Amino acid sequence: MPTLKKLVKWTAIVIALLGAGLFVGGALLPSTFSVSRSVTIGAAADRIDALVADPRAWARWSVWNRRDPAMTIEYSGAASGVGAVWAWKSKTEGDGRMSFTAVEPGRRVAFDLYFPDFGTTSRGELLFEPAGAGTRVTWSMQGDMGSNPLYHWFALGADSMVGADFAAGLTNLKALAETP
Numbered sequence: 001m002p003t004l005k006k007l008v009k010w011t012a013i014v015i016a017l018l019g020a021g022l023f024v025g026g027a028l029l030p031s032t033f034s035v036s037r038s039v040t041i042g043a044a045a046d047r048i049d050a051l052v053a054d055p056r057a058w059a060r061w062s063v064w065n066r067r068d069p070a071m072t073i074e075y076s077g078a079a080s081g082v083g084a085v086w087a088w089k090s091k092t093e094g095d096g097r098m099s100f101t102a103v104e105p106g107r108r109v110a111f112d113l114y115f116p117d118f119g120t121t122s123r124g125e126l127l128f129e130p131a132g133a134g135t136r137v138t139w140s141m142q143g144d145m146g147s148n149p150l151y152h153w154f155a156l157g158a159d160s161m162v163g164a165d166f167a168a169g170l171t172n173l174k175a176l177a178e179t180p
Helices: 004-028 045-052 055-060 063-067 149-178
Strands: 032-041 072-077 084-089 096-104 108-115 120-131 134-144
Touching: 032 149, 045 055, 045 120, 045 134, 045 149, 055 072, 055 084, 063 149, 134 149
Parallel strands: none
Antiparallel strands: 032 134, 072 084, 084 096, 096 108, 108 120, 120 134
16 A cells, blocks of 8 residues: 555656646647637627627626626726727636727627736627528627637637527527517
8 A cells, every 4th residue: 555655755756747838738739729609699780789799788788797697897098989898707607808899880899808806818800791681690709818828728628618608698689689
């Protein structure tokens, strides 16, 4: 039977090797990520635009707001469109800030996202395209997790982690936009 000293030694070696593997493996992974989801909504683009270009409207359809009703939100800048900003603090969803950077009414809303926990900024947009009697909405985001190799693991899993939230948010947006 191994002695306690040997057990501690081997446990420390295994932990060190795992840590080194995570670090080296992360260094070999790309730091960039891209996430995109789409839905067709049975509503005109201007109706959808009103729910997207106004940061106060995001609370009505965003998955993250719904998951944490205790989330604190501060709005600044313009009421909607370019220059509109909202920042949130959440124990379960993290902290962040979204700044609207470009708006083409009925066509596109672009924004920058800043996540202080990672010290990174991502770019995103919602594009509106005619689709029969409705509008196809595509929500996409691209970012770079920086030089920390451990954050590269987040970049690797970004599509699976964030993609489901984008899809759920778009489903909520669809239901809201299609309600008379």
